[in-house]
Amino acid sequence: MARPPLPIGTHGRIRIYQLGPKRFRARTNYRDHDGVIRDVERTAQSRAAAENTLRAALRDRGRVSRDGDIDRDSTVRALGELWLAEIDRAVQLGKRSPTTAEAYRYRWDRHVRDGLGSLRIRELTVSRLDRLVVQVHDRYGTGAAKTTRTVLSGLVGLAVRHDALERNLVRDVGRIENSASSARSLTAAQAVDLREKINGDPKCREWDLVDFTDFMLATGLRIGEAAAVTWAALDLDAGTVEVRGTVVRIRGQGLQIKARPKSKSGYRRLELPAWAIGMLRRRRAESSPNQWDVVFTAPLGGLRDPSNTQSDLRKVFDRAGYEWVTSHVYRKTVATLMDAAGLSARQAADQLGHSKVSMTQDNYFGRKVAQTGAADVLELFSNPGGKPGVDLDEDESPSA
Known part of the structure; x- marks a missing residue:
């Protein structure tokens, strides 16, 4: 009975040969994703080093894309063009906004392609990605940095889906915090x-x-x-x-x-x-x-x-x-007036077209003098060293 073939993406027994003083070769058979069994070998100065080097090569060999376009040795430039092609397809299907696609392509052309395009995917690190985002932030501002971070996340996410990386490194890149103050609206x-x-x-x-x-x-x-x-x-x-x-x-x-x-x-x-x-x-x-x-x-x-x-x-x-006013201040004004009239955050979100109420509350409600009722409650501390709510200056001062 014939021996069953190796499963796709697996290898056989690793054999190690000594080629000379401090020179060893580790070799095995590997069944590639096209079904063909090929010899894979690596050399090193010791038996253990040769085997470890071969195992690393076998691991990387398995990280090929579904269509063969992207692997760990592909350039970030090639990865970016493939990702942008996916974005363009999403626009054609009505799943992405054309303006969003334009914004992504602009940041790719302006920052990412020149900053990282010549690197191999395997050379991407959290520190390199973080450094680019920080540079964009310092030079072009928060909005540009956030969009750049989104582009990087899309690129690295595509590499992960193609088995060229194990995880999305952008998750560990520093978050970009808004420096803007709370929402301001017209009275x-x-x-x-x-x-x-x-x-x-x-x-x-x-x-x-x-x-x-x-x-x-x-x-x-x-x-x-x-x-x-x-x-x-x-x-x-x-x-x-x-x-x-x-x-x-x-x-x-x-x-x-x-x-x-x-x-x-x-x-x-x-x-x-x-x-x-x-x-x-x-x-x-x-x-x-x-x-x-x-x-x-x-x-x-x-x-x-x-x-x-x-x-x-x-x-x-x-x-x-009104130099501080923008068109978005009109939206904030509508939301803030609704809030002041006692309407719910859900109603304001529906008016503005927000899916998340938190977006409306955090970014579109103008800050008011907080009438939380806490002032009345905290009056109990008005009498230092005495009974809550009792004024030491009054006749009803506590006895010793």
């Missing part, structure tokens, strides 16, 4: 004042930002989401708007309405305040049809570019004396 008085200044700014009317910023304040939508709202998504009789997509710029295609908002929770139907309904009725009566049926076009009639709009808004806020 109701500030919001009213800013609206008046925007309404009186000729440039805002020229750039069609008066109604646009009012709509953002009425809904808490992101710029891209507000720019993608169509008349079909509005039910002015019911006083609601459906958030169905966002405007993004795709390389080689220009501005597009992406049917998926930023997250799964981005699909939502929101109630509109009466003053916003009145503004939209007026706008509908005055507007001309456009090929996208969007409510807010760019000043020249195309889709509104979120990046250009952000730039225009910075200039508007600066002229109005």
